[in-house]
Amino acid sequence: MRYQLYYWPTIQGRGEFIRLALEDAGADYDDVARGTERSGMGLPAMMQLLESNDLAQPPFAPPFLKVGDQIIGQTANILLFLGPRLGLVPKDEPNRLWAHQLQLTIADLVTEIHDSHHPVSGGLYYKDQKPEALRRAQDFTAARLPKFFGYFERILESNCDSGDAYLLGDALSYVDLSMFQIIAGLRYAFPHTIKALAPTYPRLIALHKRVALRPRIAVYLASSRRLPFNQQGIFRHYAELDG
Amino acid sequence: MRYQLYYWPTIQGRGEFIRLALEDAGADYDDVARGTERSGMGLPAMMQLLESNDLAQPPFAPPFLKVGDQIIGQTANILLFLGPRLGLVPKDEPNRLWAHQLQLTIADLVTEIHDSHHPVSGGLYYKDQKPEALRRAQDFTAARLPKFFGYFERILESNCDSGDAYLLGDALSYVDLSMFQIIAGLRYAFPHTIKALAPTYPRLIALHKRVALRPRIAVYLASSRRLPFNQQGIFRHYAELDG
Numbered sequence: 001m002r003y004q005l006y007y008w009p010t011i012q013g014r015g016e017f018i019r020l021a022l023e024d025a026g027a028d029y030d031d032v033a034r035g036t037e038r039s040g041m042g043l044p045a046m047m048q049l050l051e052s053n054d055l056a057q058p059p060f061a062p063p064f065l066k067v068g069d070q071i072i073g074q075t076a077n078i079l080l081f082l083g084p085r086l087g088l089v090p091k092d093e094p095n096r097l098w099a100h101q102l103q104l105t106i107a108d109l110v111t112e113i114h115d116s117h118h119p120v121s122g123g124l125y126y127k128d129q130k131p132e133a134l135r136r137a138q139d140f141t142a143a144r145l146p147k148f149f150g151y152f153e154r155i156l157e158s159n160c161d162s163g164d165a166y167l168l169g170d171a172l173s174y175v176d177l178s179m180f181q182i183i184a185g186l187r188y189a190f191p192h193t194i195k196a197l198a199p200t201y202p203r204l205i206a207l208h209k210r211v212a213l214r215p216r217i218a219v220y221l222a223s224s225r226r227l228p229f230n231q232q233g234i235f236r237h238y239a240e241l242d243g
Numbered sequence: 244m245r246y247q248l249y250y251w252p253t254i255q256g257r258g259e260f261i262r263l264a265l266e267d268a269g270a271d272y273d274d275v276a277r278g279t280e281r282s283g284m285g286l287p288a289m290m291q292l293l294e295s296n297d298l299a300q301p302p303f304a305p306p307f308l309k310v311g312d313q314i315i316g317q318t319a320n321i322l323l324f325l326g327p328r329l330g331l332v333p334k335d336e337p338n339r340l341w342a343h344q345l346q347l348t349i350a351d352l353v354t355e356i357h358d359s360h361h362p363v364s365g366g367l368y369y370k371d372q373k374p375e376a377l378r379r380a381q382d383f384t385a386a387r388l389p390k391f392f393g394y395f396e397r398i399l400e401s402n403c404d405s406g407d408a409y410l411l412g413d414a415l416s417y418v419d420l421s422m423f424q425i426i427a428g429l430r431y432a433f434p435h436t437i438k439a440l441a442p443t444y445p446r447l448i449a450l451h452k453r454v455a456l457r458p459r460i461a462v463y464l465a466s467s468r469r470l471p472f473n474q475q476g477i478f479r480h481y482a483e484l485d486g
Contacts, residue, residue, distance in 0.1 A: 053397070053401075056401065057341045057344075058394075058397070058398070059344075060348045060351075060391075060394050070337055072340055072344065073344050073348075074343075074344045074347040074348065076347065077340060077343055077344045077347055080340070080343070081340055094313055097315055097320060097323070097324055098300045100317075100320055100323070101300075101302075101315065101316050101317045101320045104317040104319065104320055104347075105303045105316075105317065108303075108354075111351075111354060115358070115362075119358075119362045119363065119375065119379065120362065120375065120378045120379050120382060121378075121379070121382035121386070123382065123386055124382075129378075132362065132363065132375045132378070132379075135363045135364075135372075135375070136362065136363050136364070136375075139363060139364035139366065139367075143364070143366055148303075151301075151303050154296070154301070155301070158296075158299065
């Protein structure tokens, strides 16, 4: 099975959570909007699907995944679909729901990370909502982020005292790959905040390290397929927001 | 099967999306935090579970659903679980994923509705973030809400020209019950905005009406089980935000 991933070609964004799962599993996939127009891919191919009036089940926004004739949207929903197919989640329903529940909580955190620099509107520049962003980022780094980190750290702690647990227990799932991306992105966006928080959440920090060393992930991170963090994505570094 | 729903006892909030599904299906359920402490329910019973360190799969926040020993969190995830069991979604995987994708898009809209009055922090009062709320609500009513409504209206339109389609086609699903709640809540929070938008989105408005007339939903809405909208929930009416 070959998958077609559709996502904005110049940012990691929400698409990166899908890319990490596909890469760790060694899956065959096209990152369509980053392909060449000559080969029928590129941004126009994505926009054509996104703006089509002919789809019975249209996505609201990227990322979306095409599998044969089926198009699946919403990041966590795509991982719900891919998880069992890529061997990245247990097959029984209670554990699949639990993994998805954690992924939806990560999705909530992603929205809060984005809104820390864009609290008024995604349609305005950062510079046009800077006073609001200063207040929101202060709340995010002081209250919300520790609440999310505390929740996930507690789950890792209850899974394994030795410190090398995964979020679902003793085997890696797509949720761990997403948590790796959260830590990596927050280190880029909020380096001072993460440095200050790290000693309190040792299991999350260790999880990030362990995922980065997985053979396929290490190859991916060193490749040109891994886009660098930048100031257009979810994770943006504005020193004044990094409390 | 008897379900235990755990949610804040004084607001509709995110719990209402679950209540509507349980009510429409005529399911047996306890709205635990609204029960009496004498019977082992009430808010303390919810807080005990929420603050427990003994749960293998703890929820991040209400609502959560207890089914036997299983605890399921995240609103859309609970509906993913309940949908096939309550006969509120087709049983095949592509349609279950499609319903869930729509529900996740509704969840994104719910977050944006909440943040229109709380753009800085859920931990601060509205009065302490009013200037920010004025800017965010302006963007919400002028840009974001029409974008969401346009998306869902287009789906209804593609399903049926006659105007009595449901979001998944010709049968009601839990997604329609959630869309009913979105329209009902927005009418409370943003009456002027919805009055102005209504002629452009006739199918969404008609869907709201049709759901309200379903026998079990009509009984529920007239009962004391349906909490009134108020100024503590997701949908709040501040005249100055209603552009």
